[in-house]
Amino acid sequence: MNDATVIEKLPFRAGDSRARELDELRARARKAPVDAAVAAALAQAYFDTAQARGDPRYIGYADAVVSPFEQQMSADLLVIRGMLRQYRHHFDDALGDFAAAFAQDPERAGAHAWRGAIYLVVAQYEKARKECVALRELQRPVLQGGCNALVQAYTGQLSSAYATLQKTLALARYDDQRLWLLTRLGEVSAWLGQNARAERHYRDALALGRDDGYLLAAWADFLLDNKRPVEVVKLLAGWEASDPLLLRLTEAETLLQVPAAKAHVQALDDRFAAARLRGDTTHRAEEARFQLHLRKNAVLAVQLAAENYKVQKEPRDLRVLLEAALAARDPDAAKPARDWLQSTGFEDTRVRTLAAKTLQLTPAASKPVVKP
Amino acid sequence: MMRQLAIFWVLLFCQMTAWAHKASDSYLVVDVKGSAITAQWDIALRDIDFALGLDRDGNAEITWGELRARQNDLAAWALSRFELTRNGTCLLQFTGLQVDEHTDGGYAVLHLKGVCPGSTGALGLEYRLLFDMDSLHRGLLRLTLDDATHTTVLSPTSGVLWFGTAQASRWEQFIQYLVEGIWHIWIGFDHILFLLSLLLPAVLVLQMRRWQGATSFGMAFREVLWVVTSFTAAHSITLSLSALGLVSLPSRLVETAIALSVVLAAANNLSPVVERRRWLVAFGFGLIHGFGFASVLAELGLPADAFVLSLLGFNVGVELGQMAIVAGFFPVAFLLRNTRFYLSGVFVLGSWLTMLVAMIWLLERAFDLNLFPA
Numbered sequence: 036m037n038d039a040t041v042i043e044k045l046p047f048r049a050g051d052s053r054a055r056e057l058d059e060l061r062a063r064a065r066k067a068p069v070d071a072a073v074a075a076a077l078a079q080a081y082f083d084t085a086q087a088r089g090d091p092r093y094i095g096y097a098d099a100v101v102s103p104f105e106q107q108m109s110a111d112l113l114v115i116r117g118m119l120r121q122y123r124h125h126f127d128d129a130l131g132d133f134a135a136a137f138a139q140d141p142e143r144a145g146a147h148a149w150r151g152a153i154y155l156v157v158a159q160y161e162k163a164r165k166e167c168v169a170l171r172e173l174q175r176p177v178l179q180g181g182c183n184a185l186v187q188a189y190t191g192q193l194s195s196a197y198a199t200l201q202k203t204l205a206l207a208r209y210d211d212q213r214l215w216l217l218t219r220l221g222e223v224s225a226w227l228g229q230n231a232r233a234e235r236h237y238r239d240a241l242a243l244g245r246d247d248g249y250l251l252a253a254w255a256d257f258l259l260d261n262k263r264p265v266e267v268v269k270l271l272a273g274w275e276a277s278d279p280l281l282l283r284l285t286e287a288e289t290l291l292q293v294p295a296a297k298a299h300v301q302a303l304d305d306r307f308a309a310a311r312l313r314g315d316t317t318h319r320a321e322e323a324r325f326q327l328h329l330r331k332n333a334v335l336a337v338q339l340a341a342e343n344y345k346v347q348k349e350p351r352d353l354r355v356l357l358e359a360a361l362a363a364r365d366p367d368a369a370k371p372a373r374d375w376l377q378s379t380g381f382e383d384t385r386v387r388t389l390a391a392k393t394l395q396l397t398p399a400a401s402k403p404v405v406k407p
Numbered sequence: 408m409m410r411q412l413a414i415f416w417v418l419l420f421c422q423m424t425a426w427a428h429k430a431s432d433s434y435l436v437v438d439v440k441g442s443a444i445t446a447q448w449d450i451a452l453r454d455i456d457f458a459l460g461l462d463r464d465g466n467a468e469i470t471w472g473e474l475r476a477r478q479n480d481l482a483a484w485a486l487s488r489f490e491l492t493r494n495g496t497c498l499l500q501f502t503g504l505q506v507d508e509h510t511d512g513g514y515a516v517l518h519l520k521g522v523c524p525g526s527t528g529a530l531g532l533e534y535r536l537l538f539d540m541d542s543l544h545r546g547l548l549r550l551t552l553d554d555a556t557h558t559t560v561l562s563p564t565s566g567v568l569w570f571g572t573a574q575a576s577r578w579e580q581f582i583q584y585l586v587e588g589i590w591h592i593w594i595g596f597d598h599i600l601f602l603l604s605l606l607l608p609a610v611l612v613l614q615m616r617r618w619q620g621a622t623s624f625g626m627a628f629r630e631v632l633w634v635v636t637s638f639t640a641a642h643s644i645t646l647s648l649s650a651l652g653l654v655s656l657p658s659r660l661v662e663t664a665i666a667l668s669v670v671l672a673a674a675n676n677l678s679p680v681v682e683r684r685r686w687l688v689a690f691g692f693g694l695i696h697g698f699g700f701a702s703v704l705a706e707l708g709l710p711a712d713a714f715v716l717s718l719l720g721f722n723v724g725v726e727l728g729q730m731a732i733v734a735g736f737f738p739v740a741f742l743l744r745n746t747r748f749y750l751s752g753v754f755v756l757g758s759w760l761t762m763l764v765a766m767i768w769l770l771e772r773a774f775d776l777n778l779f780p781a
Contacts, residue, residue: 038472042506043452043513049465069775091430092453095543102542106657123543305510306429313432313545314560 046088056080064100074100075111082118089248089277094122108132110139114146124317124346126153144173151182158348158375160190176206181216188223189350191380197223210243217243218250225257226350226383233257248277255283256351260385264290275299278306282321286328300329319343323355333362341368348375350383357389361396369393429511431544433536435561437491438551441526444497446519448485449507454537454544455481455515471506474515478504485517488535494525529571529579534561566709566717580713581720588724591703592732597665597768598696599732600761604672605634605689606736607754610744613679618754620744627744631737633686635729641693642700643722649701650709650718661698663772668692669765676758700725 047054060077067073078097085093098119104112117132130153133146151166167182180203188196200223204216217240224233237254240247251274255267267287274280281303288296307322320343327336336359344356353372360369373390375381434449452469455461459480461469474481482501491497499521507514523530530552537544546561552570559568569580592598609630611618621627648654672688675681681688700721709717743749770776 036471036506038470038475040471041468042471042474043456043469045453045456045462045467045469048467049462051467091543092457092541095430095541096457098542099538099540106655107659302510309429309432309510312547312560313430315430 046090053084057084068103071104071107071109071112074104075109075115078112078115078119082115085122091122094119108135110136110143113139114143114149117146117149121149121153126157126346129153142173144170144175144178147173148175148178148182155185155189156347156349158189158379160186160379177203177208177212180206181219184219184223188219188226189379189381191382193223193227193382197227210245214240214243214245214247214250218247218253221257222253225260226385228384230257230261248280252279252283255280255287259283259286259290264288268293275302278303278318279321282325282329289329303329316342320347320352320355323359327355327359327362333359333364337363337365337368341371344371350381350386353381354386354389357386357393360393361389364396366393366396431537431541433544433546434509434514435489435534435546435548436550437532437548439491439493439523439530440553442493442497442523444491444499444519444521444523446499446521448489448517448519449509449514450481450485450517450536451509451511452506452513452515454541458537458540459484469513474506475504481515482517485536486519488537490531490533491521491523492531493523494528495523497521497523529569531567531569531579531583533567534565538563564709577713577716581716584709584717584720585724585727588721588726589728589731590724591700592725592728595699595703597669597765598699600765601665601669601672601692601696602635602638602729602732603736604669604676604758604761605638605685606631606733607740607757608676608679608685609634610737610740611750611754618750620750621741624741627741628737630685631733634689635733637686637690638693638696639726639729641690642697642725645694645697646700646704646722646725647697647718649698650704650714656698658702659772659775661695661702663769664695665692665699666765666768666772668695670762670769673758673762673765676754677762 047057049055049058057077057080060073060080063073064070064077078100081093081097081100085091085097097115101112101116101119108116113132113136117129117136120126120129120132130150133150133153136146137143147166147169151163151170154160154163154166163182163186167179167186170179170182180199184196184199184203187193187199197220200216200220204213204220207213207216217236221233221236221240224230224236234257237250237257240250241254251271255271258264258267258270264287267283268291271280271284271287274284281299285296285299285303288299303325307318307325310318319339323336323339323343326332326339330336337356340352340356340359344352353375356372357369360366360372369390373393376387376390381387431451431454433451433454435446436448437444437446452461452474455474456469459477461473461477463473463476478501481504486499486501489499491499499519501517502520503518505516505518507516530550532548532550534546534548536546542563548557548559548561550557550559550570557570559565561568567580567583569577608618610621610627612621613619621630645654649656672692675688704718704721740749740753743753
């Protein structure tokens with residue numbers, strides 16, 4: 036090793052526009068350490084960077100900027116703290132912050148949107164619906180449409196959800212809005228069993244030409260469900276840095292028995308181990324899927340999926356729980372998921388079939404206990 | 408304004424992309440045998456760059472040369488955020504630098520060596536790396552202490568951790584917070600001045616609108632006891648409530664109210680409004696002062712596993728510090744109570760000075776000014 040050896044690559048060059056923007060905001064924050072508005076701008080820029088790059092370090096930076104203001108939170112800071120808290124799955128605290136934000140500033144549509152999104156994740160649909168209404172009153176038709184469509188989709192009205200999304204798409208003015216709506220249209224179509232239509236929506240979304248982690252993951256899942264792993268490998272080559280995408284890539288490679296699969300399984304294993312070491316439990320849904328499909332450890336997978344389901348109750352959380360319970364021959368573990376299906380009337384046939392199968396299980400003779 | 412829609416999607420897709428990278432961790436392996444310490448500390452190069460700025464040429468690549476050029480800064484920065492104690496503070500030295508790869512990139516490997524004052528007893532460890540800049544940073548510690556291995560995750564709420572015999576460590580933790588408590592009343596001039604303003608007239612009685620020395624020691628002593636006890640009781644209540652997270656007030660409001668309490672207490676000496684029930688004043692304002700102590704304690708951090716014990720330790724420390732002040736002040740004040748030196752010098756002039764200083768604090772805190780920059 037000599038002095039010129041490169042030992043690390045940084046996310047930004049000093050001259051990059053985002054690096055310059057962050058530098059400028061940091062300098063302003065240094066000059067005015069008690070200015071809540073400056074702190075909010077810097078924290079928001081960090082949060083956006085975390086989103087754009089999928090890099091949680093910026094969440095920690097944002098949190099460190101916000102925390103000195105704990106005693107005198109402005110509405111902006113409250114919204115940002117709420118976002119940081121939901122990121123770490125502290126949903127109750129986050130809901131409190133958003134409520135406090137619109138107590139200070141009733142016009143804050145963002146706070147209502149966030150609350151709606153959180154209620155959807157924790158399966159409190161009545162409360163989510165109220166946030167959608169608040170968005171309508173603030174005259175945010177696109178936000179309201181997205182909010183309503185998801186409530187409909189999760190409560191047994193897939194066709195209405197589809198119609199709402201299409202209506203909202205007609206109102207959408209920006210590409211990022213269109214991308215999200217098209218992705219959701221793809222998902223809803225797939226749940227409805229209309230694969231050709233789903234594919235069309237996904238392709239329209241991809242044609243917008245923006246890199247989006249959620250879209251790539253949803254499209255890869257669709258391809259995997261339809262036994263098209265070759266396309267997944269092609270789609271996700273070069274996305275190994277993103278763990279959810281690496282997970283999907285590795286699943287495809289394993290199905291195709293590509294030599295790269297082994298190294299990727301090991302890489303995922305290392306990253307899950309590293310997260311566990313620091314007491315991080317926010318990736319249990321993905322880890323459950325990893326254990327189930329790639330490690331074939333159904334017992335551990337069902338434990339992880341059940342833990343995850345206590346916190347997050349979206350369709351993909353439900354699905355991994357059902358699949359893991361089925362593989363582990365554990366009908367009891369699937370009970371919360373069956374209850375959810377029963378109470379919401381969620382219509383995805385694939386998930387409904389899985390749930391029915393868990394009812395026909397005879398429990399395995401003995402249940403070994405495995406700790407992660 | 409935030410981009411209206413992005414907000415709503417964010418939650419839905421950040422569930423997926425949240426951990427494309429890992430959050431920041433450092434890996435700290437410490438080996439303590441008797442008084443001798445060897446340690447290896449792996450710190451991510453990205454974190455070092457964020458704290459110290461390694462990328463001199465701004466090309467988004469860190470080279471070995473760029474790291475090596477800053478190794479002394481790196482060592483000074485890291486060592487100022489990591490402390491070991493065994494019967495006193497251990498002396499740590501940076502002995503060598505390497506680099507290594509972890510799952511999420513390149514790390515600087517710092518080799519450390521050190522000696523502690525003692526070779527037995529519990530080992531105290533305090534870790535503060537990066538917490539001021541990245542509150543999600545964690546230190547992953549593996550400690551071998553006289554052949555017993557401990558592993559733990561160090562976070563901003565870890566405070567000082569003690570390893571070794573459980574009994575001793577609890578006790579030492581208690582003592583450590585007790586010392587902190589004493590220290591903070593001693594450097595908290597606003598608390599001391601408030602207390603003294605209430606105690607100055609305790610050795611006096613007001614007769615015909617003139618202050619005179621109290622006739623009996625017992626009476627003066629009872630007055631002091633009442634004032635100190637009610638001040639103590641009040642600030643213990645709010646300190647505990649605040650530490651438990653049950654009540655919280657904006658710190659500027661608290662600091663301003665504390666300054667106001669000193670102004671009023673001193674003014675009351677010069678032109679008495681409250682004369683008999685000073686203990687009530689002590690109690691009322693004591694509640695506010697408790698919030699002031701709480702913010703100090705919040706900065707210090709209470710360890711989750713010994714929360715009550717440490718809180719108690721801090722409280723007891725504050726009381727001990729206070730009692731030391733009273734024990735120093737009261738006998739002297741009582742002896743001098745009839746002298747002109749006490750009556751017009753200490754009492755009147757002292758009260759005026761106290762009021763003046765407290766007025767300045769009040770202005771500074773209420774309007775967020777810095778009248779006398781340090």
